[in-house]
Amino acid sequence: MTINEFLNEMVDVLQTEEDLNMDTVLSSLAEWDSLSIMATMAFLEKNFNVKTTMKDFREMKTIGDIASKAGL
Amino acid sequence: MMLFSSDQFYIVTGASSGIGEQTALLLNELGASVVAIARNKVRLEHLKQKCKYPENMYIEVKDLTSEITEISSFIKSLCKKFGKFSGMAYCAGVSCVKPLQLVDYGVMQDAFNINYFVPMLMTKALLDRRNNKGNGTSLVFVSSLDAQICTRGQSVYSGTKAALSASVKAISKEVSGAGIRLNSVLPSMIKTQMTEDYSKLYNVSEELQKDKYPWGWGEPLDVANLIVFLLSDKSKFISGQNYIIDSGGVI
Numbered sequence: 421m422t423i424n425e426f427l428n429e430m431v432d433v434l435q436t437e438e439d440l441n442m443d444t445v446l447s448s449l450a451e452w453d454s455l456s457i458m459a460t461m462a463f464l465e466k467n468f469n470v471k472t473t474m475k476d477f478r479e480m481k482t483i484g485d486i487a488s489k490a491g492l
Numbered sequence: 493m494m495l496f497s498s499d500q501f502y503i504v505t506g507a508s509s510g511i512g513e514q515t516a517l518l519l520n521e522l523g524a525s526v527v528a529i530a531r532n533k534v535r536l537e538h539l540k541q542k543c544k545y546p547e548n549m550y551i552e553v554k555d556l557t558s559e560i561t562e563i564s565s566f567i568k569s570l571c572k573k574f575g576k577f578s579g580m581a582y583c584a585g586v587s588c589v590k591p592l593q594l595v596d597y598g599v600m601q602d603a604f605n606i607n608y609f610v611p612m613l614m615t616k617a618l619l620d621r622r623n624n625k626g627n628g629t630s631l632v633f634v635s636s637l638d639a640q641i642c643t644r645g646q647s648v649y650s651g652t653k654a655a656l657s658a659s660v661k662a663i664s665k666e667v668s669g670a671g672i673r674l675n676s677v678l679p680s681m682i683k684t685q686m687t688e689d690y691s692k693l694y695n696v697s698e699e700l701q702k703d704k705y706p707w708g709w710g711e712p713l714d715v716a717n718l719i720v721f722l723l724s725d726k727s728k729f730i731s732g733q734n735y736i737i738d739s740g741g742v743i
Contacts (some may be wrong), residue, residue, distance in 0.1 A: 435621040457667065462659060 421467065426492055430483060434461045442484035464490055495612055495724045496524035497549050500625075501526050501574045502723060503618070505556065505584040505611075510684030511634055513582030514716035517542070519581070520549050522720065527574060530584075531555045548692040550574065556610045557582060563610065567617035579630040579723050580618055582611045587686050588649045589694065600648050605731055607652035611657060615674070619667055627671030632722045634715070645694075653678075655720035655733045664732030673731035675722045680707040680738030707739035 423428070427440050436451045438444070446452045458476050464470040468490040480486055496502075502519055504639035510592040515527045516539060525548040530536050537538040543549045554566070567577030573579065611633055618624055618631065638646050639653035657676045664674040681687050681701065687709070691697060698709045718737055721727055736742060 437622055453669070 421490075421492065423492055426437065426487055426490065427483070429463065429467070430460075430486070433459050440483050442482065444481065444483040444488060445481060446485075447481075460486060494523035495726070496522050496578075498525050500521060500578040501525045501527060501576075502578055503529060503570070503652040503721055504613075504632075505580070505582050505614070507539060507551075507583070509530045510583070511580075511667060511679070511682060511712045511715045511719070512581070512704060513539060514712040515581045515583055515719050516549070518542075518608075518716045519712070519723070520723075524548070524578070524723075525574070527552055527577075529554050529556065530587075537549045550671045556614075557605045560605060560609055560613065562607055563613040564617040564620075567614060567620075567623055571623045576623060578615065578625050580632070581719050582614065582631070583719075584610070585634060585636075585652075586687075587690055588594060588646045588652075589646065589690060591645050594648050594698060595634075595648055600651075600676065600678060603648050603652050604655075607649075608655050608659075611656060617662060619663070619701065620623060623668075624672065628725060628728070629670075629672040630727070631674045632719045633657075633674070633676040634719070635676070635678045635734065637678045637680045637742065639676075639678055640736070641742055655724070660734070661732045664667055664685045666690050673722075673727070673737045674685065675727075675730060675733045675735065676736075677715060677716045677718050677722070678736045679710060679742055680736075682712055682715055683709050684712055703737070705739050705741040710737070710739065 430440055434451045434456050436449060461472050464472055470490055501522050504512055504516040504526055518528050520526050521544045526534055527550045528539055529552045533553045535643040540546050540549045540551055578656035579733045585607050587601055593712060633656055635657040636653040638650040639657045659674045660674045715737055
């Protein structure tokens with residue numbers, strides 16, 4: 421998955437109307453709540469075979485942090 | 493009295509007859525814009541002709557079970573056309589009266605497709621933040637009294653409706669934070685094509701069920717009134733409920 425494909429997928433995962441980039445700050449998104457964290461966890465596991473916990477997400481600040489978790 | 497405004501768009505499925513048709517007509521009469529979905533084009537066109545504000549009645553001819561896995565793109569295309577939705581009245585459904593001996597996987601699939609899988613997938617698509625108006629959005633599902641009070645021959649039908657009513661409760665908790673409400677209504681026998689077919693087949697009648705339903709069988713409008721109330725802001729404190737509407741038969 422390219423970075424662009426990843427960003428497009430994340431738009432759907434978060435059901436957001438904002439344009440996302442690697443520097444987008446998660447806490448700035450109205451959509452960033454516990455349900456979207458669960459959706460992101462499922463997305464990472466399904467597409468990258470990466471298992472995460474809620475604790476991992478507390479340390480992530482930007483969309484780029486999620487991308488690096490995915491190994492991108 | 494206008495309970496809605498024309499910039500509030502509601503999806504009504506099963507809109508060509510019975511409870512769905514009455515719900516579409518009533519919503520339209522009370523000022524809402526309605527996207528009426530059903531398979532029968534002629535009946536949908538008739539609905540548009542007889543409604544009070546035809547300019548606010550949009551018809552979509554569609555068999556919802558034909559491409560179940562494509563439901564989310566169907567909803568997306570509707571949002572492109574009409575904008576974000578204020579809610580949905582899911583009134584499509586089939587009856588399935590068969591003793592268990594006559595039930596097989598195919599019978600169950602047919603009933604679950606339209607009575608459970610399609611409403612679940614439509615709900616999932618509509619609850620995408622990009623497809624609904626957020627706070628105040630309301631979804632109402634036509635379940636059945638059979639979800640709670642079960643009779644012979646209704647194992648599959650009861651199963652589909654009980655599943656729907658239970659899921660509505662769970663989903664209402666998932667989206668309460670967004671101010672979105674979901675409820676289901678559980679009617680007893682209502683005078684529709686579906687119950688007419690059923691009563692002919694099984695030789696039941698309003699007269700024979702007098703002791704069960706003191707005021708006889710209901711009219712589609714009786715149920716539509718409850719559905720429209722639950723869609724409107726008048727019910728803004730109500731969510732996750734399963735409402736029995738049966739002339740006080742089951743207490």
